[in-house]
Amino acid sequence: MELRAAGATVYQFEGGEPFMPTPEPIKDAMKRALDENKTRYAPSSGITELREAIADKLRSRNNIPAQPNDVIVVNGGMQGLFGAFQSIVNPGDEVLLFSPYWTPIKDLIAHCQGRSVLVPTDEARAVGFEQTLARYATERTRAIYYNTPQNPSGVVFTPEEAKVVAAFAQDRDLVIVADEAYEDLVYDGQHLSIASLAGMFERTITCFTFSKSYAMTGWRLGYAVATEPWMTGLKKATLYSSNGVSTPTQWAGVAAMSIDAKVLAEARGQYQLRRDILLKGLNDIGLHCERPAGAFYAFPDVSRINNDSREAADALLNRAQVATVPGIVFGAQGESHVRFSFSTSIETIEAGLDSLRRNL
Numbered sequence: 001m002e003l004r005a006a007g008a009t010v011y012q013f014e015g016g017e018p019f020m021p022t023p024e025p026i027k028d029a030m031k032r033a034l035d036e037n038k039t040r041y042a043p044s045s046g047i048t049e050l051r052e053a054i055a056d057k058l059r060s061r062n063n064i065p066a067q068p069n070d071v072i073v074v075n076g077g078m079q080g081l082f083g084a085f086q087s088i089v090n091p092g093d094e095v096l097l098f099s100p101y102w103t104p105i106k107d108l109i110a111h112c113q114g115r116s117v118l119v120p121t122d123e124a125r126a127v128g129f130e131q132t133l134a135r136y137a138t139e140r141t142r143a144i145y146y147n148t149p150q151n152p153s154g155v156v157f158t159p160e161e162a163k164v165v166a167a168f169a170q171d172r173d174l175v176i177v178a179d180e181a182y183e184d185l186v187y188d189g190q191h192l193s194i195a196s197l198a199g200m201f202e203r204t205i206t207c208f209t210f211s212k213s214y215a216m217t218g219w220r221l222g223y224a225v226a227t228e229p230w231m232t233g234l235k236k237a238t239l240y241s242s243n244g245v246s247t248p249t250q251w252a253g254v255a256a257m258s259i260d261a262k263v264l265a266e267a268r269g270q271y272q273l274r275r276d277i278l279l280k281g282l283n284d285i286g287l288h289c290e291r292p293a294g295a296f297y298a299f300p301d302v303s304r305i306n307n308d309s310r311e312a313a314d315a316l317l318n319r320a321q322v323a324t325v326p327g328i329v330f331g332a333q334g335e336s337h338v339r340f341s342f343s344t345s346i347e348t349i350e351a352g353l354d355s356l357r358r359n360l
């Protein structure tokens with residue numbers, strides 16, 4: 001921000017939101033709701049029309065056997081996750097997080113006086129998920145945070161990996177907090193909701209958001225699906241914080257639920273094009289990067305610049321005017337990496353790569 005204020009061109013890769021605008025039918029629905037005075041209190045768990053549309057979507061697209069009563073409408077993925085941990089974690093409880101992980105999760109757990117235990121995703125993939133989870137679990141372990149596609153690594157867990165995590169949760173009587181914020185952005189492999197596996201609906205709180213799929217980050221709209229006793233916890237956390245989501249926003253959500261699947265597929269194609277350009281460019285420059293199978297982030301190894309990811313991010317910014325996020329903020333396993341978002345224009349990606357090529 002300082003560089004930009006001083007007039008420099010900064011190639012911005014540090015963001016975390018869709019580059020496209022919200023689709024018109026969603027905006028029209030919000031305007032219509034205002035014109036029709038749909039501006040009064042809504043039930044704090046969400047309007048019936050939206051909960052029904054969400055339950056239909058969960059059954060048809062996620063294979064989660066949800067009824068409207070299992071759904072709560074919340075202010076974005078964040079409020080769903082907040083309520084999920086509030087309903088599960090007691091002081092002293094431990095939660096396993098595949099790491100690198102999305103930064104706020106550790107704070108959401110700390111807010112319940114719980115403890116985050118980082119489980120390196122690389123180790124799980126190399127050694128096996130069961131063995132790795134067993135190495136980090138204790139008798140205080142209460143839950144597993146399961147984010148796929150993952151922010152910041154772009155990892156998409158395979159159906160086989162999901163099944164092993166599910167079996168481990170059942171074996172140890174753990175609850176899963178599934179975060180599927182990027183469910184519609186999978187380029188390689190397939191998205192599988194862990195709550196759809198046998199015996200998992202009862203022990204999983206799955207958090208979704210309209211933010212990424214429908215380019216609605218600023219609207220603050222999401223939903224969680226869970227059974228009891230978790231749903232009561234989610235309801236209390238929502239009722240006594242925001243008392244629900246703004247009513248016209250929920251009517252916009254009803255319109256989003258009926259957006260043609262072709263629109264989502266078209267957006268996915270746009271992201272994939274950007275991923276491929278950035279991935280090739282970074283690897284050509286010598287910043288080794290695994291192919292992100294989902295989400296909209298690339299997470300290259302920057303140890304050739306500096307093992308300290310804050311120093312490396314500073315170097316990218318000061319030498320090449322390329323803004324990224326240092327990997328250490330995503331946990332110890334993120335060190336030596338930086339996060340690039342490819343949710344930006346192709347021109348920005350190409351200009352940023354060109355600047356890296358010339359200045360590194």
Ligand SMILES: Cc1ncc(COP(=O)(O)O)c(C=O)c1O
Binds near residue numbers: 102181
């Ligand atoms: C992994 C992950 N989960 C959840 C969210 C929550 O998003 P929101 O609160 O905008 O719905 C984000 C946003 O960046 C995310 O990256």
